[in-house]
Amino acid sequence: MHVIGERINGMFTAIGDALATKDKKPVQHMAEKQLAAGADILDINVGTRVPKAERAEAMKWLVEATREVTTNPLSIDNPSLDTVRVGLTAACKNGRAIINSTTGQADKLAAFMKLAAEFKVGIIGLAIDENGVASTCDAKVEIGMRTIAAAVEANVPVEDVYLDPIILPVNCDQKTPGIVLQTIAQFKMLSDPAPHVVVGLSNLSQGSSERSLINRTFLALAIGAGLDASIHDPMDTELTNTMVTAELLMNKMIYSDSYLKAYLQKT
Amino acid sequence: MSTLVDAKEKWTGTISTLVLGATREEGGSRTSKVTVGGSSTLPFMRFEGAVASRPAVAVEIWDTPPDDWPAPLTEAWGDAMKSPAVWARKAVEECGAELICLKLAGTHPDFGNKTPGEAAATVKDVLKAVGVPLIIWGCDNDEKDNNVLPACSQAAAGERCLMAAATEENYKTLVASCQADGHSLVGLSPIDINIAKQINILVSEMGFPLDRVVMYPTTGALGYGLEYTYSIQERGRLAALGGDKMMSLPVICMVGQEAWRAKETRASAEEQPTWGDAATRGIYWELATAAALLQSGSDIMVMRHPKAATALKDTITRLIG
Numbered sequence: 001m002h003v004i005g006e007r008i009n010g011m012f013t014a015i016g017d018a019l020a021t022k023d024k025k026p027v028q029h030m031a032e033k034q035l036a037a038g039a040d041i042l043d044i045n046v047g048t049r050v051p052k053a054e055r056a057e058a059m060k061w062l063v064e065a066t067r068e069v070t071t072n073p074l075s076i077d078n079p080s081l082d083t084v085r086v087g088l089t090a091a092c093k094n095g096r097a098i099i100n101s102t103t104g105q106a107d108k109l110a111a112f113m114k115l116a117a118e119f120k121v122g123i124i125g126l127a128i129d130e131n132g133v134a135s136t137c138d139a140k141v142e143i144g145m146r147t148i149a150a151a152v153e154a155n156v157p158v159e160d161v162y163l164d165p166i167i168l169p170v171n172c173d174q175k176t177p178g179i180v181l182q183t184i185a186q187f188k189m190l191s192d193p194a195p196h197v198v199v200g201l202s203n204l205s206q207g208s209s210e211r212s213l214i215n216r217t218f219l220a221l222a223i224g225a226g227l228d229a230s231i232h233d234p235m236d237t238e239l240t241n242t243m244v245t246a247e248l249l250m251n252k253m254i255y256s257d258s259y260l261k262a263y264l265q266k267t
Numbered sequence: 268m269s270t271l272v273d274a275k276e277k278w279t280g281t282i283s284t285l286v287l288g289a290t291r292e293e294g295g296s297r298t299s300k301v302t303v304g305g306s307s308t309l310p311f312m313r314f315e316g317a318v319a320s321r322p323a324v325a326v327e328i329w330d331t332p333p334d335d336w337p338a339p340l341t342e343a344w345g346d347a348m349k350s351p352a353v354w355a356r357k358a359v360e361e362c363g364a365e366l367i368c369l370k371l372a373g374t375h376p377d378f379g380n381k382t383p384g385e386a387a388a389t390v391k392d393v394l395k396a397v398g399v400p401l402i403i404w405g406c407d408n409d410e411k412d413n414n415v416l417p418a419c420s421q422a423a424a425g426e427r428c429l430m431a432a433a434t435e436e437n438y439k440t441l442v443a444s445c446q447a448d449g450h451s452l453v454g455l456s457p458i459d460i461n462i463a464k465q466i467n468i469l470v471s472e473m474g475f476p477l478d479r480v481v482m483y484p485t486t487g488a489l490g491y492g493l494e495y496t497y498s499i500q501e502r503g504r505l506a507a508l509g510g511d512k513m514m515s516l517p518v519i520c521m522v523g524q525e526a527w528r529a530k531e532t533r534a535s536a537e538e539q540p541t542w543g544d545a546a547t548r549g550i551y552w553e554l555a556t557a558a559a560l561l562q563s564g565s566d567i568m569v570m571r572h573p574k575a576a577t578a579l580k581d582t583i584t585r586l587i588g
Contacts, residue, residue: 253506253511254460254461254464254502254503254506254511254513254514255461255464256461256462256464256465256468256513257461257465258465258468258469258472259464261468261472262464262468262513265468265471265472265512265513
């Protein structure tokens with residue numbers, strides 16, 4: 001399971017303030033805490049407090065601050081091609097990166113895949129296109145197919161592609177979680193080797209009570225359907241334990257009495 | 268016509284690399300060292316990934332003459348069995364043992380009950396007699412091993428030995444000794460992959476580096492559980508190459524000990540006239556057990572018969588190319 005830690009995001013007060021005052025410490029502290037909790041990849045998102053014109057520069061600063069404490073892959077989380085390029089340039093100086101993310105319009109796919117090939121990085125493809133968020137399993141899979149075709153066209157290995165079926169808040173749309181589970185299983189059958197499948201998990205419980213419970217219950221179901229990457233808060237211990245246990249039950253690792261501890265000793 | 272290309276598996280894990288033996292410059296007195304592990308693919312699959320080191324062949328000797336070894340073994344070693352130092356030298360000189368596995372059987376309360384001091388003196392004698400690295404194996408009695416092995420560890424401090432064995436119930440004393448004296452250790456699990464992993468977790472929780480641990484999932488001889496050992500070792504190796512760090516450790520097999528317990532290796536020609544030459548039957552049994560286990564991912568093979576040990580080295584050379 002590739003855990004993409006979501007906590008370096010300008011929307012969180014500590015990181016937003018750090019960006020404003022150019023104080024690296026809170027950023028690096030958050031990076032280290034997430035890695036210690038099991039994160040494999042760290043998402044880097046400048047948030048919306050930074051004015052649009054300054055986001056590329058803010059991305060560069062945030063990536064560089066994080067890079068000082070880890071060589072793990074960084075997920076460059078921004079919709080702008082230019083800002084992503086700036087982030088990749090900084091991140092790939094000492095490690096790998098993932099583009100987070102592209103949507104499924106033909107021109108966007110082509111441009112982002114070209115960028116992924118240039119930097120030899122992974123890329124997340126969302127089940128969104130010119131018609132908005134794909135709402136049915138068929139529509140999600142169709143965008144997934146187009147994303148893989150665009151990757152192959154641009155010489156991006158399928159093993160570097162992460163398809164995101166898009167999960168919506170359960171209190172807005174209760175049909176989507178079931179559709180997403182179906183889609184995950186179908187994404188996995190799109191090619192051999194299969195693409196990775198990722199979700200932005202926390203979105204599921206936006207505005208709900210019992211956020212952590214909802215997140216971890218869905219994560220277990222999704223792992224059962226074939227999910228192998230997730231953007232979430234790795235410091236949610238119960239979520240992590242559920243994830244590790246779900247993987248154990250799917251025979252992704254060898255059981256031992258201390259399997260939960262072993263997960264945190266993995267590096 | 269286009270030629271077919273090799274179908275290659277992509278592995279993400281690598282077996283840890285372990286060096287046994289320290290030379291004078293490194294604070295020991297060994298004249299040779301043994302490196303095992305380091306592979307990033309299944310055994311002998313050189314076209315697919317790195318086969319970083321060859322499996323090492325160790326010869327098992329005892330601190331006291333064994334009383335139940337069958338004739339082919341006692342005849343092969345002869346009087347050397349009376350002195351661990353002479354025995355060790357013979358194993359190195361006559362069959363090219365890359366490691367000596369000194370089993371402290373004579374410290375067992377029911378089999379000589381030698382003191383920790385006597386065991387430590389034997390370790391020193393063997394270290395003096397040969398230049399290859401040592402595997403020091405207790406008598407498999409927890410209480411006695413916890414007294415004997417720390418003394419032996421100290422007597423061999425800095426020599427980078429491999430000490431055996433830590434179990435799920437009894438590992439703290441051995442871990443502390445190996446930590447203090449710079450040795451590596453063997454984690455023993457009774458044909459149980461879950462316990463094998465559990466021991467690795469427990470040992471690493473004490474702050475002991477995992478890359479100084481060797482797994483011993485216990486060995487089944489041909490006809491006596493070889494398949495179980497094989498499938499457990501293979502499953503462990505597949506998990507390791509798939510990225511499970513807690514399983515990415517070299518494996519040791521006590522081949523001689525198990526093969527020479529089989530009735531096929533012990534029965535005389537009079538008892539079993541149709542089973543073939545009693546003098547060579549056991550050697551083949553031991554060699555066949557070892558050759559099969561090599562394929563499932565074995566890194567240190569502990570042998571008993573000199574001819575089986577020599578033939579195994581030859582087999583490995585032929586497989587490695």
